[in-house]
Amino acid sequence: MAEAYQPLFNRTYLKVILWVVAITIVLLNWHERQRVAALIPWQWQQGSTEVRALNHDNKGSEVWILSFAPGAMAEAQAGTAALADTMLQERLPGGASHWFLDRQMAFSTQLTQEHWQIQLQLPDDEDHRQQAIAGLQQLFSPTADDQQHTEQARLRLLAQANLLASRGEALAIQGSLLALYPDHPVSRPLYGSRASLATVDASTVNHFVSQFWQTAPQQLLLLGDFDESQAKQRAQQLLTKLPQQVMSTQATPTLPAARAEPLALQRPQLRQQAAMALVLPEADPYQSTLLLLWLTQLGQQHQLQVNPWRSSEQPVVLFSWEGDLQATPPQWQPLLQQQPDSQQLDALFRQVATERKNLEQDPLTLAQWLTLAWHRGQPLNVLKVWDQQQANEPRQAFLQLLTQLARQPRGEATVHP
Numbered sequence: 001m002a003e004a005y006q007p008l009f010n011r012t013y014l015k016v017i018l019w020v021v022a023i024t025i026v027l028l029n030w031h032e033r034q035r036v037a038a039l040i041p042w043q044w045q046q047g048s049t050e051v052r053a054l055n056h057d058n059k060g061s062e063v064w065i066l067s068f069a070p071g072a073m074a075e076a077q078a079g080t081a082a083l084a085d086t087m088l089q090e091r092l093p094g095g096a097s098h099w100f101l102d103r104q105m106a107f108s109t110q111l112t113q114e115h116w117q118i119q120l121q122l123p124d125d126e127d128h129r130q131q132a133i134a135g136l137q138q139l140f141s142p143t144a145d146d147q148q149h150t151e152q153a154r155l156r157l158l159a160q161a162n163l164l165a166s167r168g169e170a171l172a173i174q175g176s177l178l179a180l181y182p183d184h185p186v187s188r189p190l191y192g193s194r195a196s197l198a199t200v201d202a203s204t205v206n207h208f209v210s211q212f213w214q215t216a217p218q219q220l221l222l223l224g225d226f227d228e229s230q231a232k233q234r235a236q237q238l239l240t241k242l243p244q245q246v247m248s249t250q251a252t253p254t255l256p257a258a259r260a261e262p263l264a265l266q267r268p269q270l271r272q273q274a275a276m277a278l279v280l281p282e283a284d285p286y287q288s289t290l291l292l293l294w295l296t297q298l299g300q301q302h303q304l305q306v307n308p309w310r311s312s313e314q315p316v317v318l319f320s321w322e323g324d325l326q327a328t329p330p331q332w333q334p335l336l337q338q339q340p341d342s343q344q345l346d347a348l349f350r351q352v353a354t355e356r357k358n359l360e361q362d363p364l365t366l367a368q369w370l371t372l373a374w375h376r377g378q379p380l381n382v383l384k385v386w387d388q389q390q391a392n393e394p395r396q397a398f399l400q401l402l403t404q405l406a407r408q409p410r411g412e413a414t415v416h417p
Contacts, residue, residue, distance in 0.1 A: 040054075040381045040384060041053055041054040041221075041370070042054075042228045042231060042232075044232065046220070046232075046235050046236065046239050047216055047239060047244070048216050048218075048246045048247075049216050049217050049218065049219065049220050049235075049239055050218065050219045050220070051219075051220045051221075051222070051231075051232075051235045052219070052220070052221050052222070052370075052374060053221070053222040053223070053226070053228070053231035053232075053234075053235070054221075054222070054223050054370065055224075055225065055226060055227065055231075056223050056224065056225065056363060056366065057225050058124070058223065058224050058225060058363040060123060060124050061121055061122060061123055061124055061224070061363060062121070062122060062124045062222065062223060062224030062225070062226070062234075062363075063119070063120065063121050063221075063222070063223040063224065063363050063364055063366075063367040064118075064119075064120045064122070064132070064220070064221070064222060064238065065117055065118070065119050065120075065219075065220070065221040065223075065367050065368065065371050066117065066118040066136075066217040066219075066220055067115050067116075067117050067217055067218055067219040067220070067221075067371065067375070068115065068116045068117070068118075068212060068213045068215070068217050068218060068247070069114060069115050069116075069212070069218050069247065070114060070115070070212060071111055071112050071113055071114045071115045071116050071312075072111055072112070072113050072188070072190050073113040073114055073185045073186050073188075074185075074208070074212060075185065076204065076208050077192070077196040077199065077200045077204065078185075078188040078189055078192045078193055078196040078197075079154075079157055079161075079189070079191055079192020079193070079196050079197045079200060080192075080196075080200055080204055080205055080208050081111055081116065081208065082111060082153075082157060082190065082191045082192060083150055083153050083154055083157065083192075083200065083205045084116075084205045084208050084209050084213065085109055085111050085116065086149065086150075086153035087146055087149050087150045087153065087202075087205055087209070088139050088140070088209065088213070089109065089139070090145070090149035090153075091138060091139055091141065091142075091143050091145075091146070091149075092135060092138055092139060096109075096135070096139060099135060100120070100132070100135055103128070103131050103135075104122075104123060104128065105120060105121065105122040105123070105128060105131070105132060105135075106119075106120070106121040106122075106364065107119070107120055107135075110368075111190065111310070112190075112310045112311055112312045113186050113190065113310065113311045113312070113314075114311065114312045114313050114375070115218075115312045115375065116212075116213060117371065118136070118139075118217075119364065119367070119368065120132055121363065121364045124224055124225065129234070129237065129238075133237070133238055133241045136238075136241075136242060137241055137242070140213075140214055140242065140243055142206075146202060146206065147202040150201070150202040150205050151201075151202065154197055154200065154201075157191050157192050157197055158192075158194065158197045158198070160191065161189070161191070161192055161193055161194045161197055162194060164189075165193075165194060168267065168269055168271065168272070168273040168322070168415040169273050169275075169305075169320055169322055171265060171267065171273070171415050172265070172273040172274060172275035172320060172413050172414065172415045173275045173277075173318055173320050173413075174187075174189060174413075175263045175265050175275065175411075175413030175414075175415070176263070176275040176276055176277040176318065176410075176411040176412060176413040177277050177309070177316075177318075177411060178263060178411070178413070179261050179262060179263040179277070179411030179412055179413050180277045180279070180316070180409065180410065180411025181411070182261065186311075186314075190310055211247075212247055214243050214245065215243055215245045215246060215247040216239065216242065216243060216244055216245065216246060216247070217239075217242070218247065219371070219374065219375075220235060220238070220239065221367055221370060221371050221374070222234055222235060223363055223366065223367045223370070224363075261411070262411075262412040262413070262414075263411070263412070263413040263414075264413070264414050264416075265413060265414065265415045265416075266415070266416060266417065267415060267417070268417060269415070269416075269417055270324075270325065270417075271322055271323065271324055271325065272322070272323060272324070272325060272327070272329065272414065272415065272416040272417075273320065273321065273322045273414070273415040273416075274320070274321045274329040274330060274412070274413070274414045274415075275318065275319060275320045275321070275412070275413050275414075276318070276319045276332050276410050276411065276412050276413075277309065277316055277317075277318055277410060277411040278316065278317050278318075278319065278336070278405070278408055278409075278410045279314065279315070279316055279408050279409045279410065280315040280316065280317060280405075280408065281401060281404040281405070281408055283401055284378065284382070284385050284386075284389065285369070285373055285378060285382045285385070285386055286352065286385065286386040286389040286390060287389070287394075287397070287398060287401055288315065289352050289355055290348055290349075290352050290398055291398075291401060291402075292308065292317070293348055293351050293352060293355075294340060294344075294348060294402070295317055297340075297344070297348075298335065298338060299319060302321075302330055302335060303321070304319050304320065304321050304330065305318075305319070305320045305321075306318070306319055312372060312375040312376070313375055313376055313377075315376070319332075325416075325417070329414060332410065332412060333406055336405040336406040336408075337405075337406045339399060339402050339403075340402075345395060345398075349393050349395075352390065353390060356386060356387070356390060359383075370382065370383075
């Protein structure tokens with residue numbers, strides 16, 4: 001007797017398969033919504049401090065970044081902010097970096113023209129949070145050794161300023177900033193000059209600290225594996241233990257419109273130097289990263305040093321060159337008009353994808369990058385925008401961005417005998 005025909009998929013099997021597919025789609029959509037939601041920070045005001053917090057799996061650690069303003073551009077002698085930074089760190093036995101490291105925490109500070117930041121990465125537990133707060137309280141507590149530490153730091157910076165003054169490359173770079181922003185504090189050396197460091201003293205530094213940094217931070221960024229209520233609890237726990245004074249109302253000088261006035265400098269030497277300070281066009285973080293990668297590649301092709309300027313709010317890139325007296329200095333206009341070919345574009349998009357992966361693996365760098373985006377007034381969902389851009393690879397938009405480079409304001413300086 002012949003066996004009855006059995007179809008490969010009967011209705012029951014088909015229903016089961018359809019249900020499995022439907023449930024999978026629902027779960028994937030839910031997971032994507034959760035992932036995208038996690039890329040958008042929570043924000044609120046805690047006293048006089050703006051707070052942002054982002055949920056991120058830091059594998060057992062969390063990051064705090066406290067931002068104070070103004071930075072080195074404040075109306076004080078050049079180098080005052082750098083001396084203040086050193087003095088505060090010396091208040092902890094052995095120095096702040098070693099004090100926190102001995103307690104399994106990473107501590108650093110960053111000084112830019114507009115801001116001073118404290119950056120901390122610590123284990124995600126209550127004991128380390130209490131130790132971190134205790135260390136920060138000590139950082140803001142004056143000691144009898146402040147004057148001695150300030151004088152030691154002043155002598156170190158003065159020696160550094162003397163060394164830089166003898167280097168044509170450093171003179172050219174500073175000249176390019178001066179050509180870009182003449183007669184404005186933003187073009188002053190971040191760590192002071194020989195003239196300014198010769199007269200600054202501990203009383204000047206203490207006045208600067210009490211006026212600007214012995215205060216509630218302007219901004220606080222928290223990054224870690226917590227929900228919104230836990231983030232708010234951490235912010236309150238930290239900020240209530242720090243100075244509550246509101247920062248002085250003295251405003252940081254407004255950054256002027258950039259100019260483009262070449263500056264030629266002369267000094268006795270056997271080589272020549274050239275530098276350019278280029279203001280970058282406004283762009284989202286994804287396009288900005290592509291742009292910096294391309295400019296770095298351009299610098300390598302033309303044997304130039306390429307470095308971002310230490311500014312939070314103004315994206316400026318510094319190019320510097322050195323050659324013998326018979327060499328031809330770089331021609332900046334043709335350089336900025338150069339565009340990548342298709343092979344170079346492919347490499348750039350691979351590099352920017354790697355940069356995004358690296359951000360996920362390094363929570364401190366991610367927090368620093370988010371803080372920089374925050375200072376520049378970029379949207380809070382910058383990571384979401386980055387991922388959307390990366391999925392589309394907007395080549396034409398990037399090439400259009402490159403066409404703006406040659407029209408951007410720039411300061412140029414040369415140093416020759």
